[in-house]
Amino acid sequence: MFAIFRLLVAVAVALACLPSGDAEATTLARNVRIGIHADKTRVVLDLSEKVSYRVFTLADPYRVVLDLPEVHWQVPAGAASRKGGLVAGLRFGLFKPGNSRVVLDLKEPGVVRSVFLLPPAPPQPYRLVIDLAASTRTAFLAKVKPPPVSAAKPPPRPTAKPRRRAGAKPVVVIDPGHGGVDPGATGIGGSLEKWVTLRMARQLRKVLNRSGRYQVALTRDRDIFIPLRGRVAFARRAGADLFISIHADSIADHSVRGGGIYTLSEKSSDKEAAALAAKENRADVIAGVNLTQHDDDVASILIELTQRETMNYSARFASALVPELRRHIRLRRKPHRFAGFRVLKAPDVPSVLVELGYLSNRRDERMLTSATELASIANSIGRAVNHYFGGLKH
Numbered sequence: 019m020f021a022i023f024r025l026l027v028a029v030a031v032a033l034a035c036l037p038s039g040d041a042e043a044t045t046l047a048r049n050v051r052i053g054i055h056a057d058k059t060r061v062v063l064d065l066s067e068k069v070s071y072r073v074f075t076l077a078d079p080y081r082v083v084l085d086l087p088e089v090h091w092q093v094p095a096g097a098a099s100r101k102g103g104l105v106a107g108l109r110f111g112l113f114k115p116g117n118s119r120v121v122l123d124l125k126e127p128g129v130v131r132s133v134f135l136l137p138p139a140p141p142q143p144y145r146l147v148i149d150l151a152a153s154t155r156t157a158f159l160a161k162v163k164p165p166p167v168s169a170a171k172p173p174p175r176p177t178a179k180p181r182r183r184a185g186a187k188p189v190v191v192i193d194p195g196h197g198g199v200d201p202g203a204t205g206i207g208g209s210l211e212k213w214v215t216l217r218m219a220r221q222l223r224k225v226l227n228r229s230g231r232y233q234v235a236l237t238r239d240r241d242i243f244i245p246l247r248g249r250v251a252f253a254r255r256a257g258a259d260l261f262i263s264i265h266a267d268s269i270a271d272h273s274v275r276g277g278g279i280y281t282l283s284e285k286s287s288d289k290e291a292a293a294l295a296a297k298e299n300r301a302d303v304i305a306g307v308n309l310t311q312h313d314d315d316v317a318s319i320l321i322e323l324t325q326r327e328t329m330n331y332s333a334r335f336a337s338a339l340v341p342e343l344r345r346h347i348r349l350r351r352k353p354h355r356f357a358g359f360r361v362l363k364a365p366d367v368p369s370v371l372v373e374l375g376y377l378s379n380r381r382d383e384r385m386l387t388s389a390t391e392l393a394s395i396a397n398s399i400g401r402a403v404n405h406y407f408g409g410l411k412h
């Protein structure tokens with residue numbers, strides 16, 4: 019046991035010596051494999067080069083996280099759906115600039131018995147091996163020692179509304195949901211929500227820029243994970259006058275289709291909206307973020323006073339959006355709903371979350387993976403943005 023601890027410490031030290039993430043990633047991750055043995059579950063990552071690495075565990079839910087320098091993922095199709103033994107699911111991708119990540123969801127508590135890097139033995143490349151063995155909750159919790167969290171600056175306190183200089187263009191922040199190690203929903207034909215949302219966001223940026231009426235920013239413009247509070251902080255730093263978070267859902271019943279518009283509230287409008295918010299709020303857990311220090315944030319959505327006025331503006335934009343979107347996409351019954359979405363929590367930025375449809379439905383997926391359709395949807399959201407800001411002048 020002590021040897022493993024020493025190994026982990028050595029690994030952590032090695033990782034601390036990594037060069038910063040600015041350099042172009044050249045290492046290729048070629049495969050992720052899972053081997054099931056009588057006494058252990060072995061996870062193997064095939065790599066083109068030797069890398070530094072760090073492994074740690076997180077509880078509730080039980081996860082094992084492997085951090086690497088930024089690598090390119092060239093794994094076979096289907097690698098992300100592998101599971102077996104102790105591993106109930108896995109994800110990989112960029113966590114932050116310079117830091118790629120693999121997150122393993124465990125079926126039950128497990129200990130990391132050993133982690134080691136095997137040198138190439140042609141035709142085998144470098145192999146990073148993690149051996150996991152079944153354990154107990156008590157033993158698991160005793161090992162949970164998340165890495166030090168880089169001290170993120172708390173966002174500024176909300177102020178009454180001083181931001182916009184007279185005559186300045188309104189700032190619209192578009193937030194493509196998910197990204198990097200968090201793929202979001204998976205479509206029936208294999209599409210990933212993180213790409214649908216990014217394409218939609220870029221298209222909407224094009225439409226809004228073309229109008230010349232707005233200053234537009236995207237929370238991400240590449241395949242990278244951003245924590246929910248990071249998205250909120252981005253909007254506030256940008257002095258956003260409107261925040262549009264783009265998503266697409268997936269559900270077991272493949273016949274369900276249609277989009278919806280969501281705004282923040284303490285009480286959910288219905289069970290379905292509450293369940294959706296809970297699902298979207300899990301993005302940080304999915305990406306292997308340790309949430310224990312953010313309990314205040316997770317426990318409940320407390321609406322601050324300044325937020326109430328903001329919520330009225332959010333609802334106004336949602337009302338402008340419903341008829342415009344309806345021209346291009348089918349909307350659910352009760353198209354505007356409310357729930358406690360963490361990404362909509364900026365107290366001073368009117369914010370909506372748009373679910374474009376269900377990737378689990380073939381027709382919705384076909385629509386959301388078509389450039390032409392996305393362009394039409396972007397035009398309708400653009401018209402709603404014009405109506406909203408046009409209406410504010412009167």
Ligand SMILES: [Zn+2]
Binds near residue numbers: 195203211265266298
């Ligand atoms: Zn989503």
